[in-house]
Every structure is written in C-alpha cells, then in structure tokens.
Amino acid sequence: MEILAKADERALLWLNGWAGRWPWLDALAQTVASDYLVPVAMGLMLLALWFTGGTPWDRERRQRSVFTALAGLTMASWVVLELNKVLFRPRPFQTLDLTLLFYRPVDSSFPANPAAVVFAIAAGVWLKDRRSGTALAAVGALYSLSRVYVGVFYPSDVLGGAAIGVATALLSALVLRWLEPLPRLLLRVARAIFLA
Amino acid sequence: MTDFRLDYFLLVSAASFGILQWAFAYNRLEGLLLLPRRLSLLAGPALTVAAFAWFFLSTPRNVPDTAAGLDGNEQAALFAAGVGIALLAHLLLSSLSNWSMVGRQEHGGLEALRGANYVRTAMRRLGELWRSWQRQTNERSSG
Numbered sequence: 001m002e003i004l005a006k007a008d009e010r011a012l013l014w015l016n017g018w019a020g021r022w023p024w025l026d027a028l029a030q031t032v033a034s035d036y037l038v039p040v041a042m043g044l045m046l047l048a049l050w051f052t053g054g055t056p057w058d059r060e061r062r063q064r065s066v067f068t069a070l071a072g073l074t075m076a077s078w079v080v081l082e083l084n085k086v087l088f089r090p091r092p093f094q095t096l097d098l099t100l101l102f103y104r105p106v107d108s109s110f111p112a113n114p115a116a117v118v119f120a121i122a123a124g125v126w127l128k129d130r131r132s133g134t135a136l137a138a139v140g141a142l143y144s145l146s147r148v149y150v151g152v153f154y155p156s157d158v159l160g161g162a163a164i165g166v167a168t169a170l171l172s173a174l175v176l177r178w179l180e181p182l183p184r185l186l187l188r189v190a191r192a193i194f195l196a
Numbered sequence: 197m198t199d200f201r202l203d204y205f206l207l208v209s210a211a212s213f214g215i216l217q218w219a220f221a222y223n224r225l226e227g228l229l230l231l232p233r234r235l236s237l238l239a240g241p242a243l244t245v246a247a248f249a250w251f252f253l254s255t256p257r258n259v260p261d262t263a264a265g266l267d268g269n270e271q272a273a274l275f276a277a278g279v280g281i282a283l284l285a286h287l288l289l290s291s292l293s294n295w296s297m298v299g300r301q302e303h304g305g306l307e308a309l310r311g312a313n314y315v316r317t318a319m320r321r322l323g324e325l326w327r328s329w330q331r332q333t334n335e336r337s338s339g
Contacts, residue, residue: 034257035265037248040208043275044215044244051219056307077268103260113268191305194317195283 008156012092016151019099030101033146038139039114042121046070049125049132050196060187061128063196067176067183069124072169076120079164080113093151101150112153112161115144119165120172127173140165200264201274207251208278209285214243216286227297227309227317228290291315 019026031037046066053059089110093100107113118140126133144158176183190196218240220228229236251257259265266274291313299312308317 030258031252034252035261035271036204036207036251036257039271040211040248040275043208043279044211047212047279048215048219051216051225051306052223056303056305059306103258103263105260106262192321194305194308194314194321196305 004156008154009092009096011155012098012148012151013096015145015148015155016092016098019101019149019151026101029146029149032142033102033150033152035114038118038143042118042136042139045132045136046121046125049129059196062132063187063190064176064183065125065128065132067186068127068169068173069121071172071176072120072124072165073117075168075172076116076165077113079168080111080116080161083111083164084108089154089157091152092154098151100152102147102152105152109153110157110160111164112144112147112157114147115140115153115158115161116165116168118143119162120169121165123166123169124172127169198264200259201266201270203251203254204266204271205274205278207247208275209282210247211244212279212282213286214240214245214247216240216282217243220286220290223306225306225309226311227294227299227313228286230286230290230293287314 019029046069049062050066051059053062084107087110088108091105091109092098093104119137122133122136122140124133125136140162144153144162147153148155148158187196216228217230217236221233221236221240224233226233231239261267261270294313295316297311297313298316299308299310303310
C-alpha cells in the first residue's frame with residue numbers, strides 16, 4: 001500500500017513538474033480541465049448520437065446508448081456523493097508542493113467525480129457503439145490527465161473515478177435491460193413526435 | 197440569472213444549435229435544414245466552435261461553484277434547458293424556411309422529415325389522430 005501511495009505521488013509530481021514551463025501548454029491544460037469544456041462537449045456528442053445513424057435500426061442503437069450513458073452518469077454521481085460522506089482524502093495541493101493551475105476545490109480528492117462522470121458516459125456509449133465510445137473514452141482520459149496536470153487530483157483519484165464510472169455504466173445497462181418496457185416506451189413517444 | 201449562468205446557457209444553446217444543424221445535415225433530414233446541406237455540414241460545427249471560443253476567450257472560466265461558478269445540478273439543468281431551446285428554435289425556424297416541403301408520410305419518426313418540415317408533419321399527424329379518435333367515438337356512440 002505504501003509503495004502504491006509513493007508511486008501515485010511520484011507520478012503526480014512528475015506530471016505536475018511540467019506545469020509552469022510552457023505557457024501555451026498550461027493554458028491548454030487549464031481549458032481542458034475546465035468544468036465547462038469536456039462535460040459540455042460530451043453532452044453535445046450524446047445529442048449528435050441521438051440524431052445520427054444511417055438506418056432507423058442504427059439510430060435506435062445509438063439512442064439506447066444515450067439512455068445507458070445518462071443512467072450511468074447519474075448513478076456515478078450518486079456513488080461518488082455517497083463515498084464522499086465516509087471517505088475524505090485531502091487534495092494534493094494541500095499536502096504537496098505543486099504548481100497549481102486551477103482553483104482550489106474543497107471536496108474530497110478521491111474518487112474524482114469528473115472522471116467518474118465522463119467514463120460513465122464513455123462506457124455507456126461503448127456498450128452499444130464501440131467507435132463513439134472509444135472516442136469519448138479518449139476525451140475522458142485527456143480530461144482526467146489534465147486534472148492531474150493542473151494539480152487538483154492524484155492519478156489514483158482519477159483511476160478510482162474512472163473505475164466507478166465504468167462499473168456504474170455496466171450496472172445501468174443491466175438495470176435498463178430489466179426495465180425494458182420503459183426505454184422502448186420512451187423511444188416510441190419520441191418517434192411519435194418525430195424526434196427519434 | 198447571473199452573468200455566468202447566462203453565458204453558460206448561451207454557450208449550450210448556440211453549441212447545440214450548431215450540432216443539431218450538423219447532425220440533421222449528416223443524416224440528410226432535408227426538412228430540418230436551414231441552409232443547403234453541404235453548407236450546413238460546415239456551418240454547424242463552425243457555430244459550435246465559435247460558441248466555445250467566445251465562452252472561453254471572453255473571460256476566465258475556471259471559477260469554483262462556491263464563487264460565481266455552477267454546481268453539477270445547475271450545470272445539468274441549464275444544459276437541458278439550453279438544448280431544449282436550441283431544438284425548439286431549430287424545429288420552428290427550419291419549418292418556416294422549408295414551409296413548402298410537405299412530403300409523403302410513409303415513415304414514422306425522424307425518417308418522415310427527410311422531405312417534409314417538422315410543423316406541417318406534426319400537424320398532419322395530429323389531424324390523423326384527431327380524425328381517428330372522432331371515428332372511434334362515433335362508432336361507439338352509434339353502436
């Protein structure tokens with residue numbers, strides 16, 4: 001455990017060690033790490049997925065992936081919220097000498113909520129649409145990496161968050177399968193008003 | 197609504213509008229296009245990129261939710277509202293600009309909008325439902 005904690009700290013110090021060297025890289029990382037770029041972009045990707053697809057069958061597959069992603073992200077946020085009630089890890093900038101390029105969040109560092117949410121979306125989509133899911137996971141990985149670079153998370157925080165995101169997406173897929181008449185009904189309603 | 201919330205709402209609305217235009221053009225839903233298809237394929241993403249550029253370049257945006265920033269719930273609510281407004285505006289504007297596109301309603305769902313505008317297609321569907329309901333009511337009352 002001690003060795004893992006040391007490796008985690010070393011990885012963070014190595015990555016954050018690049019901060020402050022190149023202003024353009026810092027500005028890029030600050031923008032990618034923002035609360036508003038990747039989350040909004042991922043929401044827009046889900047919107048695009050809903051309305052695209054070569055055939056009605058293909059479109060329905062994508063629309064079902066949007067349901068799984070939304071259920072997964074809701075569940076992931078809830079799991080992180082509950083974990084934060086019993087688990088508190090100080091942010092790395094509170095205990096280490098880092099170059100901080102972000103505001104100072106006050107909630108627990110572990111598990112990383114942003115990573116949980118973006119990986120829940122990516123995994124939810126990946127279950128039905130491999131190509132789009134992989135693209136979303138790549139965006140999620142960049143987002144998580146940028147959060148470590150700017151000094152607000154340890155690598156283990158984002159790995160923990162990502163694991164929660166993937167697990168909740170898988171669970172959401174199962175739950176939606178059990179609730180099967182519901183997604184079908186929602187799609188029928190959306191089709192009746194020409195929005196699916 | 198504070199400036200930050202309004203800015204976020206405008207970002208989502210404009211970016212969604214661009215994405216919708218691109219998605220409809222990509223899917224060849226001619227009844228939902230505001231511009232010629234090829235132009236829409238470029239103009240949609242351009243509008244989305246411009247919305248992000250305006251949002252991030254106009255003022256620093258790394259603000260915590262304990263200050264002027266948005267918490268997760270506010271973000272989700274404003275995102276849904278922004279997408280909803282963009283979709284509604286898109287459906288209305290495209291229906292006005294493609295008013296002559298009526299098409300034959302052979303398909304249901306989005307497929308019906310390949311050659312027909314949204315408002316007239318929806319109105320026709322509502323008319324069909326109304327006539328069907330009246331017919332059923334008359335059959336029941338006479339039987």
